[in-house]
Amino acid sequence: MALTYALEKQVAISAVLRACSLTSSVFNKLVKNETVTKNDKSPVTVADYSAQAVISAILARAFPDDPIVGEEDTKTLRGDASAEVQLLKDRITSLANDALREPLKLGDDKAWRIGPDTPVLTTEELLDAIDRGNHPGGPSGRLWTVDPIDGTKGFLRGEQYAVCLALIVDSEVKVGVIGCPNLPVDWNNPEDKGVLFVAVKGQGTEQRPFSGSGSSQLKLSASTPRRLLESYESGHSSHGLSERVSKILGITEAPLRLDSQVKYGALARGDGMSYMRMPTGVGYKEKIWDHASGNLLVTEAGGIVTDSRGEPLNFGLGRTLGENYGIIGCAKEDHSSILKAIAQAQQESAKA
Ligand SMILES: Nc1ncnc2c1ncn2[C@@H]1O[C@H](COP(=O)(O)O)[C@@H](O)[C@H]1OP(=O)(O)O
Numbered sequence: 001m002a003l004t005y006a007l008e009k010q011v012a013i014s015a016v017l018r019a020c021s022l023t024s025s026v027f028n029k030l031v032k033n034e035t036v037t038k039n040d041k042s043p044v045t046v047a048d049y050s051a052q053a054v055i056s057a058i059l060a061r062a063f064p065d066d067p068i069v070g071e072e073d074t075k076t077l078r079g080d081a082s083a084e085v086q087l088l089k090d091r092i093t094s095l096a097n098d099a100l101r102e103p104l105k106l107g108d109d110k111a112w113r114i115g116p117d118t119p120v121l122t123t124e125e126l127l128d129a130i131d132r133g134n135h136p137g138g139p140s141g142r143l144w145t146v147d148p149i150d151g152t153k154g155f156l157r158g159e160q161y162a163v164c165l166a167l168i169v170d171s172e173v174k175v176g177v178i179g180c181p182n183l184p185v186d187w188n189n190p191e192d193k194g195v196l197f198v199a200v201k202g203q204g205t206e207q208r209p210f211s212g213s214g215s216s217q218l219k220l221s222a223s224t225p226r227r228l229l230e231s232y233e234s235g236h237s238s239h240g241l242s243e244r245v246s247k248i249l250g251i252t253e254a255p256l257r258l259d260s261q262v263k264y265g266a267l268a269r270g271d272g273m274s275y276m277r278m279p280t281g282v283g284y285k286e287k288i289w290d291h292a293s294g295n296l297l298v299t300e301a302g303g304i305v306t307d308s309r310g311e312p313l314n315f316g317l318g319r320t321l322g323e324n325y326g327i328i329g330c331a332k333e334d335h336s337s338i339l340k341a342i343a344q345a346q347q348e349s350a351k352a
C-alpha cells in the first residue's frame with residue numbers, strides 16, 4: 001500500500017507557516033523600519049538562522065530520527081565571541097521561541113507540543129537545532145531538506161521569497177511545502193498576499209491562501225500565459241539565453257522575473273509557461289533545498305521538471321544536484337519544443 005505521508009504533510013505545513021510568521025515579522029521590524037540599512041546583512045542572517053531553527057525544532061519533535069539537509073549552519077555563530085554575534089544569537093533565541101510559541105496554526109498538533117505550550121528553548125538548543133541541518137544527503141532513506149529563506153535578495157527588497165521544506169525518501173521527493181508570504185493569491189489583487197503550496201507524491205498540488213481556509217487543487221496545462229518565469233537576479237540565471245529562447249518560441253510577452261522557488265508555485269498555478277534557469281557560468285552547483293519542493297509542486301500539478309537535456313533532477317547525490325545543465329519546468333506538452341529552443345539558442349549564442 002502506498003504511504004500517504006499525512007503526518008509529514010501536517011508537520012511540514014505547521015513548520016513552514018511558523019517560519020513564515022517569523023520571516024514576515026523580521027522584515028516588518030528590521031527591514032521596513034530601516035533600523036538596519038539595506039546593505040546590512042543582519043536581517044537576512046537573523047531570519048535565515050531563526051527560521052531554520054524553528055523548522056528543525058518542529059521536525060525534531062515529530063520525527064526525531066530523520067536527518068535534515070539545511071542551507072544554514074552555525075560555524076560563524078559559534079566561532080565568534082564578539083558583542084555583535086552575541087546580539088545576533090539573542091535575537092535568534094527570542095524570535096525562534098516566539099515563533100514556536102505562537103497560537104495554534106494549521107498543521108499543529110498537541111502531540112508534539114508546538115504552540116503556546118512549547119517549552120522555551122535555550123540558545124544552545126536552538127544552535128543545535130540549526131546544526132541538525134548538516135547532514136550530507138545521499139541516495140537512501142528519509143531526509144528533509146530546508147531552505148529557511150530562499151531568495152534572500154527578494155526578501156530584502158520586500159519582494160518575493162519562499163520558505164521551503166521537502167521530504168525526500170530514497171532520492172524521491174515525497175512531500176513539498178513552500179510558503180510565499182509576499183505572493184499575491186491573484187496578481188490582480190496585490191494586497192491579498194501570502195500563499196502556501198503543498199504537494200504530496202501521488203496526491204496532487206494545492207494552493208492555500210494564508211488568509212482564509214480555502215484550498216484549490218492545481219492543474220498545469222499548456223494553455224497558460226505564454227511568458228517565461230525566471231530569476232530576478234541575472235547572476236542566477238541567464239536572461240540573455242532565455243530572451244533567445246523566447247524569440248525562437250515566438251513569445252512576445254516579457255518574462256515574469258521572481259526570486260526563489262515562488263516561480264515553481266507560479267508555474268504550477270498557471271502564471272507562466274515555463275520555469276527557466278540556465279547557468280550564467282561554470283562551477284555553480286544547484287542545491288537540493290533550492291529545487292526539491294518546487295519539483296514536486298510542478299510534477300504533482302501534472303507538469304515536468306528536467307535539466308536542459310531532458311534528464312530528471314537527482315536528489316540522491318548529496319547536498320547538491322551535481323553537474324549543472326540548467327533547469328526547466330513546464331507542462332508536458334511544451335517540454336520538447338522548449339528543450340529544442342534551448343538547444344538552438346545555445347548554438348546561436350556559441351556562434352555570436
Ligand atoms: N550563480 C548562481 N547560479 C544559480 N543560482 C544561484 C547562484 N548563486 C546563488 N544562487 C541561488 O539562487 C537561489 C535564488 O534563486 P532565484 O535566482 O531563483 O531567486 C538562492 O538559493 C541562491 O543561493 P544562495 O542562497 O546561496 O545565495
Ligand SMILES: [Mg+2]
Pocket residue numbers: 147149150151289290
Ligand atoms: Mg535558496
Ligand SMILES: [Mg+2]
Pocket residue numbers: 048071147148149150151152
Ligand atoms: Mg536560503
Ligand SMILES: [Mg+2]
Pocket residue numbers: 071152
Ligand atoms: Mg543563502
